[in-house]
Amino acid sequence: xxxxxxxxxxxxxxxxxxxxAAMRAAKTGGGVEILSVIPPEEFNHWIGVGDIMREEARxxxxxxxxxxxxxxxxxQGIDPELVIREGEPVSEIMAQINEDGEIxxxxxxxxxxxxxxxxxxxxxxxxxGTLPIPITVVPGDLSKERLEAIT
Numbered sequence: 001x002x003x004x005x006x007x008x009x010x011x012x013x014x015x016x017x018x019x020x021a022a023m024r025a026a027k028t029g030g031g032v033e034i035l036s037v038i039p040p041e042e043f044n045h046w047i048g049v050g051d052i053m054r055e056e057a058r059x060x061x062x063x064x065x066x067x068x069x070x071x072x073x074x075x076q077g078i079d080p081e082l083v084i085r086e087g088e089p090v091s092e093i094m095a096q097i098n099e100d101g102e103i104x105x106x107x108x109x110x111x112x113x114x115x116x117x118x119x120x121x122x123x124x125x126x127x128x129g130t131l132p133i134p135i136t137v138v139p140g141d142l143s144k145e146r147l148e149a150i151t
Contacts, residue, residue, distance in 0.1 A: 002028070002104035005097065007089075008036040008065060008082075011118060013109030013140030016147060018068045020138045021107040022076040023151035032072060032080040033103060035096050036061045037089040058084055090123045097133060105134055112140040 004021040008014060018034070025032045038057045065082045072078040085092040097103050108124065110117035121137055128135055138147075 003031040003033045003100070003102045004105050004107050005033050005035055005093075005100075005103045006107045007093065007109075007120060008034050008061065008068070009089075009120075011109065011111065013111050013118060013138070015109070016138045016140055016142055017107045017109035018072075019144065019147050020136065020151060022072040022078050022080070023147060024105075024107075024136075025078050026076040027151060030104070031102070032078050033083060033096075033100065034065055034068065034080050035083045035085065035093065036065070037092045038084065038086045039089065040087055054086070089120060093120070093124070097131070103133060105136055106131070107136045107138060110137050110139050 004025050006014075006017050006021040008018075021032050024030065038054065038061070061084055062082070065080075069080050069082070072080050083096060085096065087095075093106070097106065106124070108118075108121050110121050116122060117137065124131070124135060125137070142150075
């Protein structure tokens with residue numbers, strides 16, 4: 001089964017990437033893998049405090065994931081899987097792609113502000129020519145109706 005890898009973060013554009021991945025998976029018989037990366041700088045404290053912060057970050061991710069997972073199950077018939085990694089986001093995304101041979105497409109949401117599409121889109125598109133899978137960049141300002149039409 002081909003899986004669409006989509007990144008769960010705090011960005012607004014993450015929503016359209018999630019929708020696109022779920023709709024494409026539903027229409028192509030694929031699956032969705034949701035990856036969330038906890039940056040290492042969040043835990044540069046004493047060991048006990050770092051462990052508590054790590055657990056709190058995982059709990060926040062799981063709650064956020066459940067919102068998307070419920071929508072995917074209820075509306076698209078897709079049961080996504082969650083992967084949580086710790087480290088630098090681009091490195092961890094690449095590691096996940098290399099470790100999971102079922103991932104067929106990386107889906108990223110592009111920001112709509114004047115700063116550009118966002119750090120993940122910018123960094124990963126620079127190496128797009130050497131990636132083992134294609135990247136789909138979903139504009140952050142597409143309407144639900146337009147997303148449905150193009151998937």
